[in-house]
Amino acid sequence: MAIKNIRAASAAGLHGHVVVPGDKSVSHRSVMFAGLCNTPVRITNFLRAQDCMSTVKCMQALGVKVEDKGDSLFVCGNGLHGLKEATRVIDAGNSGTTLRLMLGILAGQNFLTTFTGDPSLSSRPMGRVIKPLGKMGAKIVGRQGNSLLPITVIPAATALKGITYEMPMASAQVKSAILLAGLYAQGITKVIEPYPSRDHTERMLNAFGAKLVKEGNCVSIYPAENLEAPEYIEVPGDISSAAYFIVAASIIKGSDVLIKNVGMNETRTGIIDVLRNMGAAIEVSNMRKSSGEPVADLRVRYARLHGTEIKAEIVPRLIDEIPVITVAAMVADGITVISGAQELRVKESDRIKTICNELGKLTDALTEKEDGLIIKGGSIFKTAQCDSCNDHRIAMSLAVAGAAGKGVIVDHAECVDISYPEFYTTLEMLKNNSQGE
Numbered sequence: 001m002a003i004k005n006i007r008a009a010s011a012a013g014l015h016g017h018v019v020v021p022g023d024k025s026v027s028h029r030s031v032m033f034a035g036l037c038n039t040p041v042r043i044t045n046f047l048r049a050q051d052c053m054s055t056v057k058c059m060q061a062l063g064v065k066v067e068d069k070g071d072s073l074f075v076c077g078n079g080l081h082g083l084k085e086a087t088r089v090i091d092a093g094n095s096g097t098t099l100r101l102m103l104g105i106l107a108g109q110n111f112l113t114t115f116t117g118d119p120s121l122s123s124r125p126m127g128r129v130i131k132p133l134g135k136m137g138a139k140i141v142g143r144q145g146n147s148l149l150p151i152t153v154i155p156a157a158t159a160l161k162g163i164t165y166e167m168p169m170a171s172a173q174v175k176s177a178i179l180l181a182g183l184y185a186q187g188i189t190k191v192i193e194p195y196p197s198r199d200h201t202e203r204m205l206n207a208f209g210a211k212l213v214k215e216g217n218c219v220s221i222y223p224a225e226n227l228e229a230p231e232y233i234e235v236p237g238d239i240s241s242a243a244y245f246i247v248a249a250s251i252i253k254g255s256d257v258l259i260k261n262v263g264m265n266e267t268r269t270g271i272i273d274v275l276r277n278m279g280a281a282i283e284v285s286n287m288r289k290s291s292g293e294p295v296a297d298l299r300v301r302y303a304r305l306h307g308t309e310i311k312a313e314i315v316p317r318l319i320d321e322i323p324v325i326t327v328a329a330m331v332a333d334g335i336t337v338i339s340g341a342q343e344l345r346v347k348e349s350d351r352i353k354t355i356c357n358e359l360g361k362l363t364d365a366l367t368e369k370e371d372g373l374i375i376k377g378g379s380i381f382k383t384a385q386c387d388s389c390n391d392h393r394i395a396m397s398l399a400v401a402g403a404a405g406k407g408v409i410v411d412h413a414e415c416v417d418i419s420y421p422e423f424y425t426t427l428e429m430l431k432n433n434s435q436g437e
């Protein structure tokens, strides 16, 4: 499936209900942290997509037993100090989260590990975790002055030491890598971020008995002797996957869609705040907790949207949703300006460029800025053949734009398998449901 032909939605719009798959960030962490315990952990609603499977293979290579029994994933580790040296180079695939968090876990081990990855991951900056881990005493080397894959973690001569680190960017991956290394360090490790990023690591480590203290944008972790897992973890639905249907239902006339079991952690709900601010009709109901994370059902109906301004402080709360928010802004009345989003340049693709080049084939509305975009709303959609550039979030955003406009052909469409393998089937199902179902 190298090419996918997405047809425009009918005049009836999108209808029906969707249960989005498990959250990617929480799935990664569940298998990593469970693998650092010495009692078995059952994980339900684990995201079986390529990125999370990279994490599973990584933990298996380090001696952790992970078994998929259909409805649940069973993880059985050998304790916080029980990881074993892998016999081969470990492939982190396309997943930045896998590689960066694993570097944090491995920084304090007394064995050697070498990582590789796909061409996209091999061009993404890793100095942002290697530098602070180096300050803690870790020995990590890589290509291009210890900044790119392949990367080797060398056993450190002495124990890691806690540091206070002021992060130059708001990044949950960098924060998490340092906090994980902090579990193995002597003394307290403190991380300060410019703006709050997703806090799944802090919540889950806390539930596993680690001592963390949060004060504003600063979080400290104490060294741990061991981690104690709950018997089971239920992964909430991924709001980043729900985002495509939240936007599609908001911009396709006649739509009325119910999205069930969506993770509502407030470090992730920036998209709801922004779309509501643009006039979207999003109703939240059935708010509850799922293994320490808030979840809810979302009813989204078509509404006329207007342009907005998205600034640096909210960007970490919606970083992965900016490609699809751009699609909403292309339809909205007036101008939308996105600033402070330069982190998009170091994702699976340079997302600012890819958005402008590929979504730009469907409209004249987009202007590139160094740190974001200017989007002229109310634009006429054309149809075109566009390239996802092997970036899953771009592929799904192109599909939403095609469904909302005049259709689109997506090249390298199969990359949705990174985070949402059932995406195209679900979109077609919503398009085919008759109105008032």
Ligand SMILES: O=C(O)C1=C[C@@H](OP(=O)(O)O)[C@@H](O)[C@H](O)C1
Residues within 6 Å of the ligand: 024, 025, 026, 096, 097, 170, 171, 172, 173, 174, 176, 197, 198, 319, 320, 343
């Ligand atoms: O910690 C995580 O699970 C993630 C953090 C974000 O990356 P950064 O922390 O690099 O911004 C996000 O883009 C990525 O999809 C998942």
Ligand SMILES: C=C(OP(=O)(O)O)C(=O)O
Residues within 6 Å of the ligand: 051, 094, 095, 096, 097, 098, 320, 347, 348, 393, 419
């Ligand atoms: C940036 C993403 O993931 P990662 O950094 O884990 O590759 C993403 O899923 O959009």
